[in-house]
Amino acid sequence: MKTLGCLHAHYSNINYLEKALEEYPIALHHFVDPGLMIRIKNDPNLTHEEAKRKVLEQIDWIAASEVDAIVITCTNYIAILDDASKWSIPIIKIDEPFFKAFSQLPSPRTLIFTNHETVDGTTKRLNHYLHQNNKSNNYSIKLIPKAFGYLMDGNIDVHNEIVVKKLTELKSNHPDYLALAQLSMVEAGKSTNEGILNPLDPLIEEILTQLHISNLNESVT
Template sequence: MKLACLHAHHSNIDYIESVLAPYDIELVHFVDPGLMNRVTHDIGFQQLDVGRKVKEQMEWIAKCNVDAILITCTNYIALLNEKDLSFSIPIIKIDEPYFEAICQMDKPQVILFTNPATVEGTMNRLTQYAANNQKKVDIEVIVIEGTFELLMQGLHEEYSQLIANYLHNIIHDGKKVISVAQLSMVHASQQVEREISKTIMNPLSPLVKFIVNQLSLGARSKHNSE
């Protein structure tokens, strides 16, 4: 099975490679930080231009003989209009298995971010997902300030350490379920989990089973079309 992975930052590649290593899945990675950069900083980049760029990127990836496409950037997911696409292979949105896990929780929750630019798109999609599935969630959003810049500068260890420190400071309360919303935060959350034996939710944990199922569907659909 062959899975295309679309990332907005190269740091996400290692996370996907490591979690899917035990499976017989060929991974093909595409990294496009430019689109998110233009959407964030170029006020002249119109919605029509954004939609056209996303469509072109997805159509190109779909022609690379893959069984499914995984999108690891929540903002990219928010910009995608699947009705415009001409292909039928599955598109796996990294946040949907995570949303499903969140919606299964009855306790109040805290979701942590480091990148403020991803908060609105992610929370809008989570709210819509919960509404579509008749779920109610009690969520507090916290942005760990002054951290994402470290990741952009390539200071991965310093970035993860600040996240781990923050998690240690808030997790002992025990009154709320804690999760991290971004792939780049997974390493720190797993480190803290090992240190204190307490579960911290993240987008990677529920993803593997979902990917394997979707790849199987995609492979069957591809075979039938041929």
């Protein structure tokens, strides 16, 4: 049995990992702290160094909990954390396997957000990945307004309704290949049955790789 520490900025992300990994020999320990995201949004005096120090403290705390790896599902945290080499265990960032999958989509491509606070950090990291791997950085960005506020208030059903409606509209009116930039949109994306790329599927593959789990019944140590 492997142990995975999961750092989230919102409790709604817990269920995604629990359901996706329930058949594997992995114990999930969840750590949820929306405070940093709230500070980034509301405190203009919060410096990058202060935010980074908070992220490092959180990861240090989780790493000391005897986990085999840590997964970070918040793109705000990832954008702040520029180096994960100080830890001896794998630090799995949700956007890195997603970037690889996104880079393989044909053009035209559209990257979809609901949280405008994550757009700059995510696209900066995505563009860096595409440049480093000699991939085209030709894609467009679409922000779905209002939905994320409902999510943060706990109104997940309303959030999903807004996202599903917009995704259905986009698929009907545009030929683009769509990709969801945030884990919080996965449920809505899957319910449209439109083959929209989401960050969960490539993340699960990366988790299994990093934990050396080859199938449902075998764990390789």
